[in-house]
Amino acid sequence: GAVVSQHPSRVICKSGTSVKIECRSLDFQATTMFWYRQFPKQSLMLMATSNEGSKATYEQGVEKDKFLINHASLTLSTLTVTSAHPEDSSFYICSARDPQKQAHTDTQYFGPGTRLTVL
């Protein structure tokens, strides 16, 4: 099956610093990737849709200047949390679609997530 990786799996940083999270599709080319955020014991909230070669589309209420998304290649999207604060501590999960699998184009393959802790 399709594999999506994330790096790092967990990161601890000081308040005010920036953190970059990578999302890679390992065995397929993903024109579209998605970034989600999940607080403990809660559901996933879509933050933004990352499109290769163009600007990301952010969901309402998500600050695009705080959560910078870059999708520079068909296998890599990055999420940078700028000037992180304790309230940004969360589990960040990416997903990707495999456009080659036409029968299941709405299926998303999820990465293992990145646990961010801001001190």
Add this chain to the structure above:
Amino acid sequence: SQQGEEDPQALSIQEGENATMNCSYKTSINNLQWYRQNSGRGLVHLILIRSNEREKHSGRLRVTLDTSKKSSSLLITASRAADTASYFCATARETSGSRLTFGEGTQLTVNP
């Protein structure tokens, strides 16, 4: 806000029993998907059911979809301790392409 609502929020059963989780949504959908998440991990896709389908099976999983009631159910038969996880439904709306809206999830605990 989350479109999907799931019940129960938590379910605890004994190994071998069946587990049923329900999901309701509010808008028209293209398809509905069920995902599983082990604690602190990413999501694993379980099954997708399209809006023109009523029932789908995959191994011990059975999913139903009632578009008139805007609801879906996930049945896990003959549960195992390894089925312990959180289960989420997610809807793909007709006009949103692949964007998924997740339900609140059901935490299933299967006791050995």
